[in-house]
Amino acid sequence: MTPTELRAQIARQMFDKPTAGYCNGYVQANLVVLPKTHAADFERFCRANPKPCPLLEMVGPGTAKTSKLAPGADLTDTLPRYRVWRDGHNEQEVADIKPFYTPDMVFFLLGCSFSFEEALVKAGIRLRHVDQAKNVSMYRTNLPLVGVGPFQGEMVVSMRPIHRSQVAQACIITGRYPEVHGEPVHVGYPEMIGITDLAKPDYGDPVEIMADEIPVFWACGVTPQNVLVNARLPMAITHAPGYMFVSDIKNEAYAV
Amino acid sequence: MTPTELRAQIARQMFDKPTAGYCNGYVQANLVVLPKTHAADFERFCRANPKPCPLLEMVGPGTAKTSKLAPGADLTDTLPRYRVWRDGHNEQEVADIKPFYTPDMVFFLLGCSFSFEEALVKAGIRLRHVDQAKNVSMYRTNLPLVGVGPFQGEMVVSMRPIHRSQVAQACIITGRYPEVHGEPVHVGYPEMIGITDLAKPDYGDPVEIMADEIPVFWACGVTPQNVLVNARLPMAITHAPGYMFVSDIKNEAYAV
Known part of the structure; x- marks a missing residue:
């Protein structure tokens, strides 16, 4: 199509x-x-x-x-x-x-960030929300934004579970796409950016994270909605x- | 000098x-x-x-x-x-x-990996072992090597604590240096690669990891000694x- x-x-x-x-x-x-x-x-x-x-x-x-x-x-x-x-x-x-x-x-x-998913998949990095035809998991964080007039608040991020051996590669690949959020804003340890429960995204669908995977977080265009x-x-x-x-x-x- | x-x-x-x-x-x-x-x-x-x-x-x-x-x-x-x-x-x-x-x-x-440390520092990424004039922390892992003849075993990695906001950048920068270990082999969660206590490196000196830092692991040329x-x-x-x-x-x- x-x-x-x-x-x-x-x-x-x-x-x-x-x-x-x-x-x-x-x-x-x-x-x-x-x-x-x-x-x-x-x-x-x-x-x-x-x-x-x-x-x-x-x-x-x-x-x-x-x-x-x-x-x-x-x-x-x-x-x-x-x-x-x-x-x-x-x-x-x-x-x-x-x-x-x-x-x-x-x-x-x-x-x-959907725009760089093609490049990740081409590099052999599986994306569970795509494989399972789900919406990507998105979360509110405590990462502060630069406020302008009435527009103030914190960043929303999308999360993709990445096999531990492919995390650095995912950073490098998405870093090539700065106009569509670029490299991750955070890797692992969701509590460090104010996310308390990965199983309960604020937007989108939850996806499972396997034992050999690390949650990787990208800045998300849902931020304005927050x-x-x-x-x-x-x-x-x-x-x-x-x-x-x-x-x-x-x-x-x-x-x- | x-x-x-x-x-x-x-x-x-x-x-x-x-x-x-x-x-x-x-x-x-x-x-x-x-x-x-x-x-x-x-x-x-x-x-x-x-x-x-x-x-x-x-x-x-x-x-x-x-x-x-x-x-x-x-x-x-x-x-x-x-x-x-x-x-x-x-x-x-x-x-x-x-x-x-x-x-x-x-x-x-x-x-x-000391060869890419200059590029990290130039990008504003502080390296604690350099700041404190210590040896970098190195650890045995459970990451298997491809064995040849008598040479068999697991990978040794070096670890640098990186501020959570600079982890992706550290992957991108070191990825430019494939001949000197390149991008990290692992990010965060030391137990996933068989490291039980970051405070007790197998080689080199221990360094403190701050609350807003993530341990990042690079393949290490001490591997042959293992x-x-x-x-x-x-x-x-x-x-x-x-x-x-x-x-x-x-x-x-x-x-x-």
């Missing part, structure tokens, strides 16, 4: 699954939609926290169509699932946001964790 | 310390000296286990002078401390091996752990 075909299925509401493992080779992106009044602060917040919030493209106000990641794709119905936030609460999850769209909205597309809880904006929209925008850009375009 | 000056001090027996932190920027090497009868097996053993035993140069039989790592340097008195092995026992440590030298000896110079215990050869010579041969080759010559 090409990204164009996947986005068409999504727009017809025929695809409602996490996008990890689909359209291998193409960059996937997190979405944050804010009214124009908060856009400048949020852009500065992303620039100040590039590891969890690598800004790939800004769209609008006045349009919901990307020009860089997938020219012409409409961001109001080409992600499988959205979250609508009011006053810091995730009020509902919806399949398209056309009913909520207003022309003052600005769309932020942020890099996603921050939105604190910001309590009257209105915001994001993707649902794991249900990403799949672009037309090849992952290798972001490799260094 | 240049490598030439350091080797001259050593030859005059005016320097008897671990060489970590000296002649920054220059490749340091492990030494194994064997009679010619065992040289072919040991060379194959090194080729089969390139991570702990990266073969940089072979010297002899018939000469003890290097031609590649430090042209003209005499390997019988330019390392600060040697170990003389008989029947698998480390019989004595000596400052030069001229009394033991016979023309049938072959000298193997193997890459050493293997010599099993091989029980009538006669062998090695460097003493941490007391390396300092070459005239710049570390960057081995960076990829």
Whole structure:
């Protein structure tokens, strides 16, 4: 399935699954939609926290169509699932946001770690959430962010169990992709970054960790959702964790 | 101090310390000296286990002078401390091996992780054993080697405590130096590789590990000494752990 075909299925509401493992080779992106009044602060917040919030493209106000990641794709119905936030609460999850769209909205597309998973798999590193068709495990941490205006809080991370003999290789491989979170922010010892129970992720699905595996943690584009809880904006929209925008850009375009 | 000056001090027996932190920027090497009868097996053993035993140069039989790592340097008195092995026992440590030298000896110079420490320090990664002028901590593990002839056993690793926020960077940086052990073989959780007490290294000095640090393990050129215990050869010579041969080759010559 090409990204164009996947986005068409999504727009017809025929695809409602996490996008990890689909359209291998193409960059996937997190979405944050804010009214124009908060856009400048949020852009500065992303620039100040590039590891969890690598800004790939800004769209609008006045349009919901990307020009860089997938020219012409409409961001109001080409992600499988959205979250609508009011006053810091995730009020509902919806399949398209056309009913909520207003022309003052600005769309932020942020890099996603699914983009480097292809490179890990190519190097022989198995990914359990992909093998088991689950959503990746994501956790709130105590890693502080650089706050800007109403946007304050701590980093969210994704976790992948990696065989102990492949941990260093996973760091090296993902380090080649700085625009999609790059190398891990933490390796092993979840309690050191404020995670108390790996079996209970804050977002996504739990996965088993085998005796010869080490939990490895990457900065995650769900971080803004953690921050939105604190910001309590009257209105915001994001993707649902794991249900990403799949672009037309090849992952290798972001490799260094 | 240049490598030439350091080797001259050593030859005059005016320097008897671990060489970590000296002649920054220059490749340091492990030494194994064997009679010619065992040289072919040991060379194959090194080729089969390139991570702990990266073969940089072979010297002899018939000469003890290097031609590649430090042209003209005499390997019988330019390392600060040697170990003389008989029947698998480390019989004595000596400052030069001229009394033991016979023309049938072959000298193997193997890459050493001290060579990438300069790059770690340049990236802002502190190394406690260097700061405290100690020998690096080294441990026997349960990581199996590929055996060749009498050379059989498990890998020895060096350990450096790294701040949790710099672990991935340490993997990336040292991964650029595959000829001097490259990226770590293990990160965190010492018990997973058979190390029961980090405070009691099998070679070198113990160093403290702070609450925000993770023990990171690299393959170590002391591995052959572990293997010599099993091989029980009538006669062998090695460097003493941490007391390396300092070459005239710049570390960057081995960076990829």
